[in-house]
Amino acid sequence: MDFSAISPVSLIVSLMIASTPILLAAIGELVVEKSGVLNLGVEGMMIFGAISGFIAAVTSGSPLIGFIGGAAGGALLSVLFIILTQYLMANQVASGLGLTMMGLGLSALLGYSYAGIKPPASAHLDIAGLSDLPVVGPILFSHDIMIYFSIALVAGVWYFLNRTKAGLILRAVGENHDAAHALGYKVIRVRLLAILFGGACAGLGGAYLSLIRVPQWTEGMTTGAGWIALAIVVFGSWKPWRVLIGAYLFGGVTILQLNLQAVGVNIGAAYLSMTPYIITIIVLVVMSADKKRASINAPAMLGRLFHASK
Amino acid sequence: MNLIKSLLAGAALAVGLAGAATAGEKTKVGFIYIGPTGDFGWTYQHDQGRKAIEAAFGDKVETKFVEGVPESADSERVMTQMALSGTDIIFATSFNYMDHVLNVAKKFPNVKFEHATGYKRADNVSTYSARFYEGRTVIGHIAGKMTKTNTIGYIASYPIPEVVRGINASYLAAKAVNPDVKMKIVWVYTWFDPGKEADAANALIEQGADVIMQHTDSPAAMTIAEEKGIMAFGQASNMSQFGPNAQMTAIIDNWGPYYVERVKAVMDGTWSSTDTWNGIGKGMVGIAPFSDKIPADVQASAGAIRDALAAGTMHSFTGPINKQDGSVWLKDGEVADDGTLAGMNFYVEGIEAELPK
Structure with missing residues (x-):
């Protein structure tokens, strides 16, 4: 085996591509959960975003419109979740699972005639001089625009939650909706916006998958990425930068094990294949071992229904 | 879910x-x-x-x-x-x-x-x-002739006999026409995960593969091959719409005739328990039209192999073939029996990776 055959630079580039769909979905779900709502429909919104983004991109010929379409698709599906959980007071876990199943089915139906079509290529950043630099160039200055957008989004979410009044209100709603309501904040409206944002992010993640990472539409192509995103939110203890680390770690281990196999490392492919999931489980166990810290980080109202009359 | x-x-x-x-x-x-x-x-x-x-x-x-x-x-x-x-x-x-x-x-x-x-x-x-391995012999031949980097990338699903057989058959055919050829194998432990299949294709290309073969179900690797401008082979279905330039040919599974025959047997009350293993000859394995990117002489030699396999005058596993550990599997001129093929759990000599257990 020859470890030097693995180029760390290209490894980092591919891990960012592999991680971005999960990162986008996870950062959206983080905001949703911070507002006290547990939406298990991430997988459904992702796959729906993947097909609606794909259709938008193919029809318009523009990847940008494709991503807008993906975000719109994810948000559209989350409207259903809003109606069910915020107005009809349905159970959030059941509604979220329903959303996933519906998203998978609906996307298969919509995408039926779109299999085998090539989406328009997305522009890559290309700054004269910078993108050609050795090592730094490929890692920092030569990605597709969405990777920069996803990192900016993480920064934006961090700033919003920790440095703005609106972010404080959102967190207050998530920690104690009755108190927030008593103070005159519109609990349902805050959650509605958070869920829409989460849906848009999941849709964006799906569109990234169908427009850049694979570029094609195949039925059921998210294959559980939405569930990983949900785990990454807990993994990152509801903190935006930790979610970024979690997503890159998961993507990184996935990519690393494929590369290790390609150079012929004899650890046993089965074990290598398991590693991303094992590491996720280990971190989740370590995190939840400290009950006090876990309960401080988790939004207190997570998954609880709110009704103003109570 | x-x-x-x-x-x-x-x-x-x-x-x-x-x-x-x-x-x-x-x-x-x-x-x-x-x-x-x-x-x-x-x-x-x-x-x-x-x-x-x-x-x-x-x-x-x-x-x-x-x-x-x-x-x-x-x-x-x-x-x-x-x-x-x-x-x-x-x-x-x-x-x-x-x-x-x-x-x-x-x-x-x-x-x-x-x-x-x-x-x-x-x-x-x-x-x-x-007998998908007959198709693998054809694509292995083409890959061996066409590779410039002498590196074939293989995306494998699970280490079961069918998959191992495919790896061995394509390697032997490539090796026969290109002694320097190397095969890099990545196991993804899934039949269907477009994201992971695409990542695996990228990892193999990163390691110098300029031909990709796959034993997984989605056309993701074909899409990546098209994007990166390298060669690939359609798996199970003609995937040329995903890789109009990349696809050299495809191994096509043609189940229709068998299914019709078996349902007919149920209708007639003649159905009995059987074991069927058909190849190119009976039409259960189809080879998609060759890409015009393949030079005429290679098209001719690959076509001859396809026809010989169909006619039964050639077998994908004809000795001398050693197992990976160097021990003799088939003596000169000996042809593998179906029992060994059906349970194949070893690599042939020359493949460097270790077969996962």
Whole structure:
């Protein structure tokens, strides 16, 4: 085996591509959960975003419109979740699972005639001089625009939650909706916006998958990425930068094990294949071992229904 | 998620079949699929076979399918539902349904079962598979001739005999025409995950592969090959729409004729438990038209191999062939027997990686 055959630079580039769909979905779900709502429909919104983004991109010929379409698709599906959980007071876990199943089915139906079509290529950043630099160039200055957008989004979410009044209100709603309501904040409206944002992010993640990472539409192509995103939110203890680390770690281990196999490392492919999931489980166990810290980080109202009359 | 989906699908199916049971004496045919019918690979081709049954018998048959059925106890539930609702013959189209098929078959002796790519049979369980390795010999030959980096990348699913056989067959054919050829193998431990298949293709290209072969179900690797400007081979289905420049040819699974024949046997009451293993000759394995990117002489030699395999004058595994550890497997001129091929659990000499256990 020859470890030097693995180029760390290209490894980092591919891990960012592999991680971005999960990162986008996870950062959206983080905001949703911070507002006290547990939406298990991430997988459904992702796959729906993947097909609606794909259709938008193919029809318009523009990847940008494709991503807008993906975000719109994810948000559209989350409207259903809003109606069910915020107005009809349905159970959030059941509604979220329903959303996933519906998203998978609906996307298969919509995408039926779109299999085998090539989406328009997305522009890559290309700054004269910078993108050609050795090592730094490929890692920092030569990605597709969405990777920069996803990192900016993480920064934006961090700033919003920790440095703005609106972010404080959102967190207050998530920690104690009755108190927030008593103070005159519109609990349902805050959650509605958070869920829409989460849906848009999941849709964006799906569109990234169908427009850049694979570029094609195949039925059921998210294959559980939405569930990983949900785990990454807990993994990152509801903190935006930790979610970024979690997503890159998961993507990184996935990519690393494929590369290790390609150079012929004899650890046993089965074990290598398991590693991303094992590491996720280990971190989740370590995190939840400290009950006090876990309960401080988790939004207190997570998954609880709110009704103003109570 | 698949669990809930398939359970619901199973329930819906039961309702649908129960409603139709009174409609007349139709032969009811059920299929369980590992992936979605729109995967444009393995499952897609089985579904084409299902459509061939409908085309052949029209009103006399009723076909049903459940897609995305995991290779676990869930598959038993789906098959039990099908059997309970009066299905006459059930096709289970993935290797690891094997024991579950036998379990369900034991409970429903009057229902016929057909298990693809397996090797365990019973009075009401047949097995069938295609000699995909013949196709692998053809693409291995082309890959060996065409590679500039002398590195073939292989995306493998699970270390089962069928997959190992494919790796060995393509390696031997490539090695025969290019002594310097190397094969890099990545196991992804899934039949269908476009994201992971694409990542695996990228990792292999990163390691110098300029030809990609796959034993997974989606056209993701073909899309990546097209994007990176390298060569690839369609798997299970003609994937040229995903890689108009990249696809050199494709191994096509053609199940239709077999499915029609077996359903006919059920109708006539002549069905019996059999083991079918057909190749290019009987048309169960098809080779897609060669790309015009392949030079004429290579097209001719690959075509000759295809025809010789079809005619039975050539066998993919003809000695002398040593096992990876250097021990003799086949002596000069000796041809592999089907038993060894069916249970193949070793690499041939020259492959550097270690076979996962």
